[in-house]
Amino acid sequence: MDNKTIQPNNFDAQILEPAVSSSDNAVQSSNPSSPAPALWLQEKFRQYYANARPQVQQVEKREFGFGSWEKKIEFRHLCFENPQSLWMRLRKDAPLYVSCSAAYYEFPANRPMPNKHWLGADIIFDLDAEPDAISPFILQKTLDDVRSKAITLIEDFLIPDFGFSQDELHVNFSGSRGYHVRVYHKDSQVLGRAERREIVDYIEGVGLAFEDFFSEEAIGDSDNAHRHFSRLAGPSPNMGGYKGKFARRIIKMLNDPASAALISPKLKNAENVKRLICGIEKGNWSAVQIPHAVEQFRKIFLQTSLRLTNQVETDANVTIDTSKILRLPDSIHGGSGMLAKSIPPSKKLCEFSPLIDALAFSMKKTQRVRTLRKIPSQEFGAQTFDEIACAKEIELPEAYAIYLVCKKTAVPII
């Protein structure tokens, strides 16, 4: 390798420069103590970055961070004048991790943070599966679960409720266990931490007051108390927010005879169901008298997952933190060797399969590796690989070999 390595002290001295904006004063993310697999990976990553063009809006206003074998973010406060200087730097340094700020700054390289002059930040949702305590590998099923959660976030919340258009949404695979949904919406960029917390709370249904959903409305002759009767006023399906979601969910349940009967035995009668649906559409929930109706609906409300449930974690801190840096779309994730692949608007998210579509390296070329532990049978790159014993030398497709090396479960044999 002909890359110059710079001693850690010099490294710091260069990073401390207020604006690292060209490749001339580039720094190496490898150092003399980097282990052989890291240097080998770096060379592979360099080959990828020779032709790759990762993009992010307004690159000149973003803060970047590079990571190494030891640390995902080892150096931050980097900035680039234009996409070309970023690409040159990636080719030269080939960092194992590249992160980019959600925020826009006047002076992205300045520090401490207030000196950067924050201008705004995209809203980012980070959906991640819980890491498996036993296995470092990514399972297809886990990825499918997170993807369906990302689809729910977009189709049930971001588009209908928050009114974002498809063009304002950018989705990319995180490169590891989840997805990043980035919102480019000018009016929302100025929102601070407290406002972003409200958005997260909305999506997670925090602070929902079910008791505000219903009220008793008196109807009838106001002069004659005896002729008074009340109706249960509640949400209608065309309302926004959780009220509308709840009314629509109940109507859906009513349209299924088995579910309707669970609400009340009275709803075994199709005529009653029809009457109740007609009532709910107008906000009248007592078109059919259901004993203890509010309590009954409360139970359903608590059982129904109208909100993004905890099956997949939405990392609230990522959305709230207005100075967070996270994986640059279309860069390689050093923990998997896979791409933080952007999903183009032309491709449906439900058709995207990271273990096939987010590969940075070839499944045709091969690479010899020695395993450091038993590798379970798993799917990768549209193939199913058999279990591999520990300490075995084996020829594997390059992408899979890099994946195993990134997971620190194999070392390359060069």
Add this chain to the structure above:
Amino acid sequence: MADLRFLAHFPFIDEAKVYAKEAKIQLTDENLRGGEERLRQAISDGKIRLLATGLSEELERHISYYAASRAILAAWANNYAKKRVAVAESKTASDYLKNSQDRTSNYFELLASSLKIKITPANASDVQGRKGVFLIPFSSYLLYTPRDIHFKLSNMELDNGNVKVTQHQAERILEEAIRKRLDESALPRMHEPSQQIKNAIMRLSAFLPKEKIEPSKIEKKDFPPCILKLIEHLNSSINVPHSGRLALAIYLIKAGLTDEQIDSVFSGAPDYNKETTIYQIQYIRKKAYSVPSCKTMDTYGICIALCRCNNPANYREALHSKFAALSMQAQKEAETNG
């Protein structure tokens, strides 16, 4: 261009500044006296007297007095006064808005537009038959609503990027937007203030709260971070939301402070009113409310640390048991090493 009455009622909007500039309004003695009186009402009463008539001379004077009040405030450079005046101006503007409801003028839309907030009347065909419902983009809604459970986005009708609000909520949002604008905007720059302005500041200083309990005067070392933050905000005259004030009052009552002591803590609030504060402290004391849990505090947006005590009221105990555990561990280690 908005009419003169509108500018006089809402003299902080950009159109009023343009008017003042074009009318070449000067800091005359009379204007300074009017400006000083405006500030006195804001600081001591928490509101500014509403204009009774619509005579153009009086309307113009009103704009001049406002301009002069800003000049005095700029020279004064007192954070408490600035915040207190921002609250008073916003409450006064809110009163003008409410009073304008019966008139044909479209004050509401005009003011929102001047503040660059897009508030539009909702479609008349509201299925609930509700009247006076408005739509506001969620980003503006989040920026200008108080952090209060009643305004929590989760409980609002959010549809296609807009939040549906009642007339009352919309007025409250505009009030908050005005307060924020006045609180955060830079005051006009001045070189050396005139002697009249210096005298006015001296007289106005007499209306500032006499004694404020500084955090150092309260035995605060056992207070949880959220409570300390609320006290710190009040001491810096930062507006604390209703939910925060309630939690703080309950906590301080449970901590054994007297009504007078608690009132002093709240005296830094920019909308402070002694009578109301004392009444509310007594009411809360009578009701014997429990301190809201950490989860509730988090929902209110006032939980600031992961102290894992489940309830701010448990913090002291949790802190002490933590110290006790650490101290026992240290003692054990010392014995083992010895």
